Amino acid sequence: MSEVLEQQRQDNTGAYEEFDVLIIGAGISGIGSAYHLKTQCPGKSFVVLEAQSQFGGTWRTHKYPGVRSDSDLYTFGYRFKPWVGPPIATAQEIRKYLDDVIHENGLDRAIRYSTKIRRCSWSSSDNRWTVETTGADGEPGKTYRCNFLWMCQGYYDHDNPYLPQWPGIENFQGELIHAQKWHDKVDYKGKQVVVIGSGATAATVIPAMADDAAHVTMLQRSPTYFFCYPNRSDLVDRLRLIGVDEDTIHRCARLDYLHNLQALDHRSREEPDVVFEELKALVRLYAGDDFEFAPHFTPKYRPWQQRLAFVPDGDMFVKMKEGKVSAVTDRIDHFTADGIHLESGADLKADLVVAATGFNLLVMGGIEFVVDGKAVDWSSTATYRGMMFAGVPNLVWVFGYFRAAWTLRVDLLGDFVCRLLQHMQETGVDKVEIALPRDGVNEPLKPWIEDDNFNPGYLVRDMDKLPKRLGDRPEWRHTQDYWREAEEIPAIDLEGPEFAYT
Structure with a gap:
């Protein structure tokens, strides 16, 4: 001071x-x-x-x-x-x-x-x-x-996250919580969990719960782009291996990420279809070559028009491949005593509903x-x-x-x-x-x-x-x-x- x-x-x-x-x-x-x-x-x-x-x-x-x-x-x-x-x-x-x-x-x-x-x-x-x-x-x-x-x-x-007032919430006999209001007493072990949303919060909380929950369903109104990549930097690993000091490593890594981000932003505008195919290829590295993108992973907007949800080590898609996580694209008609009734007429059973619906x-x-x-x-x-x-x-x-x-x-x-x-x-x-x-x-x-x-x-x-x-x-x-x-x-x-x- x-x-x-x-x-x-x-x-x-x-x-x-x-x-x-x-x-x-x-x-x-x-x-x-x-x-x-x-x-x-x-x-x-x-x-x-x-x-x-x-x-x-x-x-x-x-x-x-x-x-x-x-x-x-x-x-x-x-x-x-x-x-x-x-x-x-x-x-x-x-x-x-x-x-x-x-x-x-x-x-x-x-x-x-x-x-x-x-x-x-x-x-x-x-x-x-x-x-x-x-x-x-x-x-x-x-x-x-x-x-x-x-x-x-x-x-x-x-203090006040965005939580839509879906019809019938008062009838739901399970637990409903917004991710921003999470506390230590929330219990999801062995339970059927529905996460509403498909942005960065959903992509984080879903794989974290997947091993302990009975099953986790990602319920989204519309698909989102996901960017899967190993949670490491090859450049940093190489510089560290050859003995470069951390200050220099930090500057180099920072410039490298900025260069790659700028290129991705530019290419998302100039060649969005090519970028989408590349994002698909990265997802397949973790979800498998036979992973189906339609209808749950084919957004209606171009890449980067909304923020890309980063999935380190593809963890959410790994859990999908293991059968612990699934995706549903639909709209909520109303809550029922034991889950959610969708506009398509389908029902999702849930013991716990986590709203990853964003901020105010x-x-x-x-x-x-x-x-x-x-x-x-x-x-x-x-x-x-x-x-x-x-x-x-x-x-x-x-x-x-x-x-x-x-x-x-x-x-x-x-x-x-x-x-x-x-x-x-x-x-x-x-x-x-x-x-x-x-x-x-x-x-x-x-x-x-x-x-x-x-x-x-x-x-x-x-x-x-x-x-x-x-x-x-x-x-x-x-x-x-x-x-x-x-x-x-x-x-x-x-x-x-x-x-x-x-």
Whole structure:
């Protein structure tokens, strides 16, 4: 911790504590941002506010069987901290990695746990945010003031997952649980299990339960693409064998995965049918040469239009080959006492139903925001590159990538925010606000992301709640294109017309 931060903590004895920067959230985004702030702006005082009792975010709230990353840890991990485990990691391994980052860099002293933010108010009279909090018990907590807010709390509601209200749920005599609400008392041993959904969560929980359950059925409305591959990196294994150091291995592996991801994204647009045949060939390595893809594994959209569900070592398809897992493509008509009646007229018997039906978006953590006495309506606010917002000063929101590792943007925006803070200090200004271009004031505000570019259900369902892009200008939207942003964000002109300083 910087000496400045330590001094702030000792000297603040009034009604509030004041810091240069408040980082909101101690998940993978908040921890990475805190590292960048401490190392790149060592003179800035800061604190990290976390609603939970421990760090980790998603990797602490998600507890369903087999919970693991769906991105490789060479790109999902930080660029500054080598990853030395298998590419796809368990939640426990990711928490251990984050714990190492926290303690190796003295960030533990900067994190305030069990601190939930209720309201953030900006005052232009003194260029400060006032942040009101509550404790774990719901009672009023400390009040903080800062010049800059760094929002790293994620994008979905950790407490309230998306659970459709299917007809007849009240008649079901078995157990129904959403994967996000999993707890240790859920018993699936020897039981007939139905998992509703076929995304990354389903692809994780299904093989983890398969050996102990009587049988697991994946019930989906429509098919999903799956990417099967050994949970190892041949490049990493080779570099390690010849004695290359871990820092260099991490950089090389990171570049290798990024190159392969970019090629897959490009080819999925240019030759989707060829990519699908390649994905099929990878599945057959684990499911067998006679595996039938129709009707349960033939999606109606092209590869990468929704996120590919990564299946390390093809484990879900191995369990299918063993007869422990099956797939059903149909819609739920209603629940019955002993299972689910489908629109086709078929019935699925179930002792346990696991809903892997996704998230509910929660913009800015559901926190109330006020700027100079006026409430902020994020759904009508224009976004600059998906990180800053017209009419909301001194705030950056870390919103990562869906089709590449989330953390790639944590590192990119970490550099940007630190450069911005340094620029403001050097030029003697306290406030930066995003200004709409003069020739774009009358342009329509459009959805955050184009539906034909990326359209998972959880995003399309709540798209209207997100900030808006300005027309078709690339700098006024969240492009979801890491390779483009990796060049553009470091090159942003901080004296450009979109930045208004006072």
